[in-house]
Amino acid sequence: MRARFVVAVLVASIFFGGPITSARAGTEEELFESMKLFIDSFDQVDRFYVKEVNRRELIEAALRGMLDRLDPYSNYISPEDLARFNSQVEQEFGGIGIQVGLDPHKRLIVLTPLPGSPAYRAGIRAGDLIANIEGESTDGYDLEKAVKRLKGKAGEAVKMGIVHADSGKVEEIKVTREMVHVSTILGDHYKSDGKWEYMLNPEKKIGYVRITTFSRDTVKELKEALTQLKSQGMKALILDLRFNPGGLLSAATEISDLFVEEGKIVSTKGRNTEERVWNARKPDTFAGFPMVCLVNGYSASASEIVSACLQDNKRAIVIGDRTWGKGSVQNVIEMENGKSALKLTTASYHRPNGKNIHRFPGAKDSDEWGVMPTDGYRIVLPLEELKKYDDYRRHRDVLSDKGPPTSDFVDKQMAKALEYVDAQLAEKPAEAKPAEAKPADAKPAEKTDAKKAAQLQHLNSTEVYAFLFEYEFIFKAIRILNSRAA
Numbered sequence: 195m196r197a198r199f200v201v202a203v204l205v206a207s208i209f210f211g212g213p214i215t216s217a218r219a220g221t222e223e224e225l226f227e228s229m230k231l232f233i234d235s236f237d238q239v240d241r242f243y244v245k246e247v248n249r250r251e252l253i254e255a256a257l258r259g260m261l262d263r264l265d266p267y268s269n270y271i272s273p274e275d276l277a278r279f280n281s282q283v284e285q286e287f288g289g290i291g292i293q294v295g296l297d298p299h300k301r302l303i304v305l306t307p308l309p310g311s312p313a314y315r316a317g318i319r320a321g322d323l324i325a326n327i328e329g330e331s332t333d334g335y336d337l338e339k340a341v342k343r344l345k346g347k348a349g350e351a352v353k354m355g356i357v358h359a360d361s362g363k364v365e366e367i368k369v370t371r372e373m374v375h376v377s378t379i380l381g382d383h384y385k386s387d388g389k390w391e392y393m394l395n396p397e398k399k400i401g402y403v404r405i406t407t408f409s410r411d412t413v414k415e416l417k418e419a420l421t422q423l424k425s426q427g428m429k430a431l432i433l434d435l436r437f438n439p440g441g442l443l444s445a446a447t448e449i450s451d452l453f454v455e456e457g458k459i460v461s462t463k464g465r466n467t468e469e470r471v472w473n474a475r476k477p478d479t480f481a482g483f484p485m486v487c488l489v490n491g492y493s494a495s496a497s498e499i500v501s502a503c504l505q506d507n508k509r510a511i512v513i514g515d516r517t518w519g520k521g522s523v524q525n526v527i528e529m530e531n532g533k534s535a536l537k538l539t540t541a542s543y544h545r546p547n548g549k550n551i552h553r554f555p556g557a558k559d560s561d562e563w564g565v566m567p568t569d570g571y572r573i574v575l576p577l578e579e580l581k582k583y584d585d586y587r588r589h590r591d592v593l594s595d596k597g598p599p600t601s602d603f604v605d606k607q608m609a610k611a612l613e614y615v616d617a618q619l620a621e622k623p624a625e626a627k628p629a630e631a632k633p634a635d636a637k638p639a640e641k642t643d644a645k646k647a648a649q650l651q652h653l654n655s656t657e658v659y660a661f662l663f664e665y666e667f668i669f670k671a672i673r674i675l676n677s678r679a680a
Contacts (some may be wrong), residue, residue, distance in 0.1 A: 197401040212487040232256070257536075264539065267524055271535040288348040291374045292318060294340055298386065298517040302332040302340050308374065309388030316369045320592040321359035328353050348373045378441075379415035380404040383590055383598035392419050399429040400615055405449075408441025408496040413448045420452070420480050430615040431480075433504075434488045436514060436607070440495025443523060443543070455479045457507045457546060460499050462523050464541030474507070485510035485617035486611040489565060490575070494518035501565045502545035511568040511614060514607045519553025519564035571614070573607050 236256075239247060257270040291311020297303045304322040310433040324332055327343045327379040344352060350371050355364040381390030382402050394402035403424040405412060423431070440446075445461075450459045454474040487501045487510045498517045504510040525540040544550050545565075553563040566572065575583065586603040 261536070261538075265522065267520070267522055267537070268539045269537050271526075271537060273530075273533045276533070276535055284629050287373050288350075289345045289374045290316075290352065290369045290371055292344075294324070294337065294344070296337065297323075302335055305588060309384070309593055311374060312369045312372050314388075314593070318356060318367065319359065320594060323357040324354055325357050325364045326355035328623055346371050347432070355459075375411070377415060378406045378409050378412045379419050379630070380406060380591070384593045386595070386597070388593060390419075392423050393426055393428070394432065395612075396426075398619060399427050400436065400612070401428040401431040403431065404434040404436075405438055405497075407438060408445035408449070410442065410445070412441070412445045413452075416449060416452065423438075424480070428483060429486045429619055430486075432486045432488065432515070432608070432611050433500075433510070435497040435501060436490040437492045438494070438497040439492070440497055440520065443496060443499070446496035446499040450500050452478070452480055453485065453504060454507045454509050455481055458598060459503045460545065462541040462543045462545050464523075466562045467541050474670065478565075484615055486614055488514050488607055488611060489510045489517050490515040490580075490607070491569070492518060495520045497541060498565050499545075499552050502547075502551060505565065505568065508548035511571060512565060513571040513611050513614070514567055514573060516566050516572070517551070517564040519551055519557070521550045521552030521563075571610060573605065573610055579606075 205437055208527075218584070236252060239252065240249060254270065254272055261268045261270055290313040291308040293305040293308070295303055295305045299437075304318055304324065307318050324340070326332055330343075332340065344354075346352065348371050352371060353366065353368050355366055356367050356492050378391075379390075381392040381404070382394050383391050385391045389392045392401055392403055395398045396576040401420075403416065403419050403423075405416070420428075420431075424591045430616045443460075447459050451474050455476045456474050459472040459474055461469060471646075485504070489501050489502050489512055491495065493501065493514075494517065498520065501512050501517065505512045521542050521544070522539045523541040523543055524537045527536045527538060529535055542550050542552055549562060551564050557563050582603055583605060586601050586605070589601070590598045592599075
């Protein structure tokens with residue numbers, strides 16, 4: 195009976211966080227009958243299953259089963275997974291600062307160190323093999339196990355056996371972990387000083403910025419890149435959102451606001467949430483130059499918010515392939531005083547033209563979903579070409595004293611973007627328009643102030659996310675993922 199009482203308390207805390215209202219499905223009596231079924235079933239398993247069971251694991255399994263009945267984006271985040279989830283949002287973790295992968299012989303290899311990271315300072319370079327970690331051979335390691343062994347608390351050291359690319363001997367190296375920040379704003383290639391080169395064509399002044407995900411630092415990083423490009427006389431910009439799985443809704447709206455002077459950015463609507471609308475404001479806008487937004491079938495969620503906003507407001511043309519089609523918003527709700535969390539779909543977002551870009555189950559290609567490239571600019575790359583692009587990009591993104599490697603690969607989507615930009619510049623030379631100063635009597639712009647930004651940096655029931663899922667899922671979908679950060 196004690197087990198029944200414990201379960202009853204747990205279930206009550208889970209399911210009855212507030213008063214039952216008519217808005218909830220079913221009657222109060224039906225709800226209690228369902229809870230009784232759950233409690234009795236749990237009690238039977240707890241007492242009579244052939245082996246002793248872990249009650250916590252049963253409760254978590256029940257939660258996951260319940261949320262699996264909703265949609266692919268609603269899930270339970272256990273205490274063990276919450277730290278990983280937070281690091282995804284923060285794009286920070288305790289590690290040595292390398293991207294690792296598996297070579298054709300399934301050996302653990304360093305794809306590239308991050309500039310200025312502990313690994314880089316220790317002399318670890320792209321192409322080095324990791325023979326052992328803390329004395330244990332890495333033979334048979336998968337990427338998840340390798341990353342788990344390499345990550346850890348900042349200040350703690352990890353010992354590795356490194357085989358440099360130009361040597362066949364194992365060198366024992368001890369590296370002290372630090373808080374590593376993974377930049378979400380990338381350029382075309384690394385410069386000799388370890389910083390990204392954002393000017394794709396210095397002669398024509400064409401800027402190029404890739405956004406890998408929408409995290410808490412993305413807006414700040416993008417502003418820095420755009421300010422740098424503007425100081426160099428940027429006349430056109432290519433914004434690359436290909437393979438971007440999404441991220442923070444707040445980051446997506448603020449980034450859209452950087453390029454659009456007026457008009458609607460996005461709106462969200464939910465069953466028990468008020469409609470919310472984000473509108474662009476003119477101050478601090480980067481305007482006055484032609485712009486292209488690159489997307490593909492793996493651009494999702496927050497990426498679709500930005501590309502749809504730029505397209506509907508006629509700020510940029512969209513080139514590439516039709517986007518993924520995820521138009522739902524997840525709310526991260528703290529559980530157990532912050533030890534665990536629920537990621538729950540609470541609303542859907544609508545692009546400026548009022549349409550919901552979500553691809554619902556059973557949707558056909560002829561239905562309206564996702565963000566379609568601008569007429570005449572849809573370029574579909576087959577899987578084999580996507581793999582070649584991934585290989586090209588991985589080699590080009592290596593930090594090397596020799597600079598980016600030469601390649602005969604032709605990125606057709608990028609080529610089309612350059613063709614469009616060249617035509618625009620030839621028609622009418624453009625310069626980056628300086629941001630306008632806000633008049634003294636103007637109303638305060640509806641941009642996130644410092645206090646609000648600080649509040650949004652906590653995982654609680656008021657913060658809204660537009661997460662699709664992790665990088666791993668998207669790249670596994672096209673079978674080309676072979677790297678992790680550690």
